[in-house]
Amino acid sequence: MTAAFPDLEARVGRIAGRWAHDPARLLQVLREVQEDCGYVPPRALMLVARDLRLSYSRVAGVASFYSFLYTEPRGSYRVLFSDNITDRMQGSEALLDAMCRRLWAEPGKVSGDGLVSVGRTSCIGMCDQGPALLVNGRTIPALSDARVDVLCDLILGRVPLDDWPDELFTVNDNVRRADILLGQTLQPGDPVRAARDPLATLEEIKRSNLRGRGGAGFTTGLKWEACRNATGPARHVVCNADEGEPGTFKDRVLLASYADLVFDGMTVAAYAVGASQGLLYLRGEYRFLLEHLQDVLERRRAAHLLGTGIGGRPGFDFDIQVHVGAGSYVCGEESALIESLEGKRGVPRNRPPYPVTNGYLQQPTIVNNVETLCAAALIAVHGGDWYRGIGTLKSSGTKILSVSGDVERPGLYEYPFGVPVREVLEDSGASGAQAVQISGPSGACIDASEFDRRIAFEDLPTAGAFTVFDGSRDMFEVARNFAHFFAHESCGFCTPCRVGTAMLAATMDKIHDGNGTQHELEEMSRLNRVLNSSAHCGLGHTACNPILDTLKRFRPAYERKLRSLDFAPAFDLDGALARARQMTGRDDAGAHLEPHP
Amino acid sequence: MNEWPSFLLDGEEVPFRPGQTVLQAALAAGRYIPHLCYHPEFTPHGSCKVCTARVNGRTVASCTTTAEAAIEVESNTEELNDLRRTLVQMLFAEGNHFCPSCEKSGNCGLQALGYDLGVMTAGFRHLFPERPVDASHPEIWLDFNRCILCELCARASRDVDGKNVFALGGRGLDKHLIVNAESGRLADTDVAVGDKAVDVCPVGVILRKRVGFAVPIGRRRYDLSPISAQARADAPRTPEK
Numbered sequence: 001m002t003a004a005f006p007d008l009e010a011r012v013g014r015i016a017g018r019w020a021h022d023p024a025r026l027l028q029v030l031r032e033v034q035e036d037c038g039y040v041p042p043r044a045l046m047l048v049a050r051d052l053r054l055s056y057s058r059v060a061g062v063a064s065f066y067s068f069l070y071t072e073p074r075g076s077y078r079v080l081f082s083d084n085i086t087d088r089m090q091g092s093e094a095l096l097d098a099m100c101r102r103l104w105a106e107p108g109k110v111s112g113d114g115l116v117s118v119g120r121t122s123c124i125g126m127c128d129q130g131p132a133l134l135v136n137g138r139t140i141p142a143l144s145d146a147r148v149d150v151l152c153d154l155i156l157g158r159v160p161l162d163d164w165p166d167e168l169f170t171v172n173d174n175v176r177r178a179d180i181l182l183g184q185t186l187q188p189g190d191p192v193r194a195a196r197d198p199l200a201t202l203e204e205i206k207r208s209n210l211r212g213r214g215g216a217g218f219t220t221g222l223k224w225e226a227c228r229n230a231t232g233p234a235r236h237v238v239c240n241a242d243e244g245e246p247g248t249f250k251d252r253v254l255l256a257s258y259a260d261l262v263f264d265g266m267t268v269a270a271y272a273v274g275a276s277q278g279l280l281y282l283r284g285e286y287r288f289l290l291e292h293l294q295d296v297l298e299r300r301r302a303a304h305l306l307g308t309g310i311g312g313r314p315g316f317d318f319d320i321q322v323h324v325g326a327g328s329y330v331c332g333e334e335s336a337l338i339e340s341l342e343g344k345r346g347v348p349r350n351r352p353p354y355p356v357t358n359g360y361l362q363q364p365t366i367v368n369n370v371e372t373l374c375a376a377a378l379i380a381v382h383g384g385d386w387y388r389g390i391g392t393l394k395s396s397g398t399k400i401l402s403v404s405g406d407v408e409r410p411g412l413y414e415y416p417f418g419v420p421v422r423e424v425l426e427d428s429g430a431s432g433a434q435a436v437q438i439s440g441p442s443g444a445c446i447d448a449s450e451f452d453r454r455i456a457f458e459d460l461p462t463a464g465a466f467t468v469f470d471g472s473r474d475m476f477e478v479a480r481n482f483a484h485f486f487a488h489e490s491c492g493f494c495t496p497c498r499v500g501t502a503m504l505a506a507t508m509d510k511i512h513d514g515n516g517t518q519h520e521l522e523e524m525s526r527l528n529r530v531l532n533s534s535a536h537c538g539l540g541h542t543a544c545n546p547i548l549d550t551l552k553r554f555r556p557a558y559e560r561k562l563r564s565l566d567f568a569p570a571f572d573l574d575g576a577l578a579r580a581r582q583m584t585g586r587d588d589a590g591a592h593l594e595p596h597p
Numbered sequence: 598m599n600e601w602p603s604f605l606l607d608g609e610e611v612p613f614r615p616g617q618t619v620l621q622a623a624l625a626a627g628r629y630i631p632h633l634c635y636h637p638e639f640t641p642h643g644s645c646k647v648c649t650a651r652v653n654g655r656t657v658a659s660c661t662t663t664a665e666a667a668i669e670v671e672s673n674t675e676e677l678n679d680l681r682r683t684l685v686q687m688l689f690a691e692g693n694h695f696c697p698s699c700e701k702s703g704n705c706g707l708q709a710l711g712y713d714l715g716v717m718t719a720g721f722r723h724l725f726p727e728r729p730v731d732a733s734h735p736e737i738w739l740d741f742n743r744c745i746l747c748e749l750c751a752r753a754s755r756d757v758d759g760k761n762v763f764a765l766g767g768r769g770l771d772k773h774l775i776v777n778a779e780s781g782r783l784a785d786t787d788v789a790v791g792d793k794a795v796d797v798c799p800v801g802v803i804l805r806k807r808v809g810f811a812v813p814i815g816r817r818r819y820d821l822s823p824i825s826a827q828a829r830a831d832a833p834r835t836p837e838k
Contacts, residue, residue, distance in 0.1 A: 042779055043779070045779070046779045055761035055764070055777050056777050056778065056779060057761050057762070057763065057764035057775055057776065057777035058761060058764055060764070060766055060775055061764040061765050061766045061775060064766040064767045064768070064775075065766075065767070065768045067768075328768075345765070345768070350642065350643055350661045352663075487769060487770070488769065489769070490768070490769040490770070491768050491769065491772075492746070492765075492767070492768045492769045492770065492771070492772030493644050493772075494643070494644050494645070494646050495644065495645050495646050495647075495684050495687055495688060495745075495746075496646055496684060496687070498691070498746070498769060498770060498772060499687035499688070499690065499691050499721075499770070500687065501769070502724070502769070502770045503687075503690075503721060503722075506722070526683070529680075530680060530683050530684070530687075533649065533656040533680060534646040534649045534656060534658075534680060534684065535646075536643065536644070536646070536658075570722060
C-alpha cells in the first residue's frame with residue numbers, strides 16, 4: 001500500500017514539522033497522518049519515529065493503543081456506529097445491519113472492494129440525538145432508515161466527505177433547563193478582567209467550595225493551591241475534555257456554545273496558580289469541534305485574552321493548545337490523560353506523586369473538568385460566597401445533567417445541587433421509569449424506590465450522565481453492554497482489569513446465550529472482589545458496578561436467563577457449525593445438530 | 598541508638614531505608630511477599646498485582662507503595678493469598694501455557710508461583726489466544742504464547758541495554774509484546790544474546806536457541822527450592838546501621 005503514497009516521506013515531514021518535531025506530540029502527529037492518509041501505513045510509523053527521534057517500537061506501541069488509529073487500510077469511508085446502550089435502545093443495531101447489507105460489508109471488516117468499513121465504537125456523546133455514528137471521524141447524529149439510505153448513496157457514489165450535505169453533520173445543543181452556568185450572559189474575557197490578583201482569586205475559589213465536576217469531587221481550591229505551592233520550571237493548566245463516560249454529553253455543549261467561558265476558566269486558573277501553558281484534551285469523538293475551538297482561541301489572542309501581558313498585566317503570560325485524543329476512555333483518568341498529552345500510551349500512572357506536583361512533563365499541573373473551569377470563571381466574576389449560597393452544604397453550585405434514554409425531552413438540565421431524581425424525571429418527561437443510571441457505567445444504577453434520592457456529593461455524586469430506562473428495558477442487557485464497554489476500554493496494564501473485564505464480558509455473554517447457571521453469578525462476584533481490591537485505577541475498580549447494581553435490584557432479569565443447573569459449558573457444539581453453514585449457504589435442519597426454529 | 602525506621606508486616610517489625618517500597622524493604626529484611634513483575638534491578642511498576650497487600654486496611658501493590666514508619670501491612674492472609682491464586686489463574690488462562698513441553702519449566706516464575714501458592718485448578722475458562730512464535734533470529738526465539746506482560750524485557754532493553762528492542766502494543770486483552778522493527782521480526786532488530794532483556798524474562802518467551810533442556814527437569818532452579826525461599830535468599834539485605 002506504500003505505493004499509494006509515493007510522497008509519504010514529505011507528508012510525514014510536513015506534519016512532524018508543524019508539531020516542531022516534538023516527541024511529546026507523537027499522538028497528534030499520528031492522528032494527522034491518519035487524517036491525511038486514511039490510516040497510518042507501517043512505513044509512516046518508521047518515518048514518524050525518525051522525525052521525532054523515537055524508537056519504532058515506541059511509535060508502534062502508541063499507534064496500536066488508540067482505537068481510532070489504524071495501521072491497516074480501513075476503506076475510503078470508515079463508519080463507526082456509537083454503541084452505547086442508548087444508541088441500541090434507539091435502534092442502532094438494525095441500522096448497522098441495514099447499512100452493512102446495502103454496502104455488502106460485514107461488521108468490523110473492510111468491504112471486499114476496499115471502499116468502506118462499518119464497525120462499532122464506544123459512546124460518542126450523542127445520546128440526546130442518537131443513534132449516531134462517526135464517518136472518518138466526523139459526527140452524524142439522529143440516524144434513521146432514511147438517513148442511513150442517504151449515507152449509503154453517498155458512499156456508493158464515492159462522494160467526497162467534504163461534499164456531503166451540511167445538514168447531515170448538524171448537532172443540536174438541546175439545552176432544556178438553564179441555571180447560573182448555561183444561562184450566563186458574560187462577555188468573553190469578563191472573568192479574566194474580574195480576577196484582579198492571583199491570591200485573591202484563589203481565595204474566592206476556595207471560599208466557593210467548588211468541587212470537581214468530573215466525578216471524583218476533589219475540592220478545586222485545594223488542588224489549585226497545591227499546584228501553586230509546588231516548585232517546578234513551569235506550571236500547566238489542563239482542561240479535561242475527554243468526556244468518555246457513556247451517557248454524558250454536557251461538555252460537548254459547553255465546548256460548542258460556551259467555549260469562551262471554558263477558556264476564561266482556564267485563564268483564571270492559570271492566573272491563580274501561576275501557569276504559563278494551557279492544554280485542552282479534546283476527546284477524539286469531538287474532533288468536529290476542533291476548528292471551532294481554534295477559531296475561538298485565535299479570536300482571544302487577537303483580543304489580548306491570551307498571549308503575553310494578558311489584560312495589561314505585565315508577567316501574566318498564558319496560551320492554550322488543543323490536543324485531540326484518538327479513542328480511549330481511560331484517558332479521562334487524569335494521569336492517563338497526562339501520559340497521552342505527552343504522546344504516550346494512555347496508561348494511568350502510579351500515584352503518589354500526584355499531578356499537582358508531578359504532572360505534565362513531571363511539572364506541577366492542575367487537571368480540571370470542562371464544567372469545573374466554567375464554574376471557576378463564574379466564581380471569578382461573582383465571588384465565592386455567591387456560589388456557595390447555591391446548592392447544598394457539601395455540594396455548592398449547580399450541576400449540569402446529560403439526560404437521555406426513555407424520556408420525552410433528552411438534553412441538558414442544569415439544577416442547583418440537591419435536586420431529587422424524581423424532579424429530573426418529571427422535567428424531562430420520563431414515564432414509567434424502572435431505573436436510572438447515574439454517572440454512567442462507573443456510577444450507580446438506582447431503581448424506582450430510590451427516586452427521592454438527591455443529586456449531590458452527599459447522596460448521589462455524578463459526573464453528569466443521567467440515563468433513564470423504562471419498564472420495557474431488560475436491565476441485564478444494559479449491564480451486558482456496560483461489561484463489554486469496560487473490556488474494550490481496559491488499558492491492559494494490570495492483570496485484574498485486563499483479564500477480569502474480559503472474563504466479565506464473556507460471562508455475561510454466556511448467560512445471554514442461555515448457558516448461565518448459579519456458577520456464573522458466583523464467578524462474577526469473585527471477579528468483582530479481585531477487580532475491586534487489586535485493579536490499578538478507577539476503571540477496574542468500578543467495572544463491576546453495573547453488574548452488582550443490577551443484580552441487587554433486578555435479579556429476576558438475570559435469573560430468568562439461567563439454566564437450572566449447577567454448571568453448563570459455554571461451548572456451543574451447534575454454534576461451532578455456524579461458519580460451515582455460512583460458507584455453504586445452508587441453514588436447513590440437516591445443517592444443525594439440534595432442532596432449529 | 599541510630600536505627601532504621603520500621604513498619605509492621607503481619608505483626609512483625611520490618612526495618613526500612615527511606616525511599617524503599619514495602620516489598621523492597623520486606624525482601625531486604627528476609628521476608629517474602631509473593632510477586633512476579635517486580636525485579637530488584639528495575640524500578641517497580643506494579644502491573645501484575647500479585648504483591649497486593651493491605652496497608653493500613655487498604656489494598657495496594659506493595660512493590661510501588663513507599664514504606665513509612667509505623668504502617669501496618671498484612672500480606673500472608675487467606676484473603677490475599679486467595680487473590681494471588683486468582684491472579685495467577687488469570688495469567689494462565691490468558692495465555693497458552695503447556696508446562697510439560699516448555700523449556701522454561703522448573704525455571705519459570707509463573708509456574709513456581711503457582712506451585713508455591715497452591716494453585717490446584719484452572720479456575721477460569723482458558724482463552725486460547727492465537728500468538729504465532731517468532732523464530733526469525735539466528736540465536737534467540739520468541740514464544741509469545743507464554744507472555745504475562747510483565748514488561749521486564751521492555752524495561753531492561755530501554756533502561757539497561759539502551760535499545761528499546763521490546764515494547765508493548767495494543768490494549769486490553771489485545772495488549773502484546775512488539776519488537777523494534779518495521780517488519781515486526783526479531784531478526785531485524787539489534788538484539789544480542791548478551792542483552793539484559795534476553796536474560797530477564799521470568800517465563801518462557803525469550804529463549805536462546807540450541808540450549809534446550811541442557812539441565813534436566815527436576816534439577817532446575819525452582820525444582821530445588823520454592824520461589825519464596827529463592828526470593829529471600831537472592832534479595833539484597835539492608836546493612837546494620
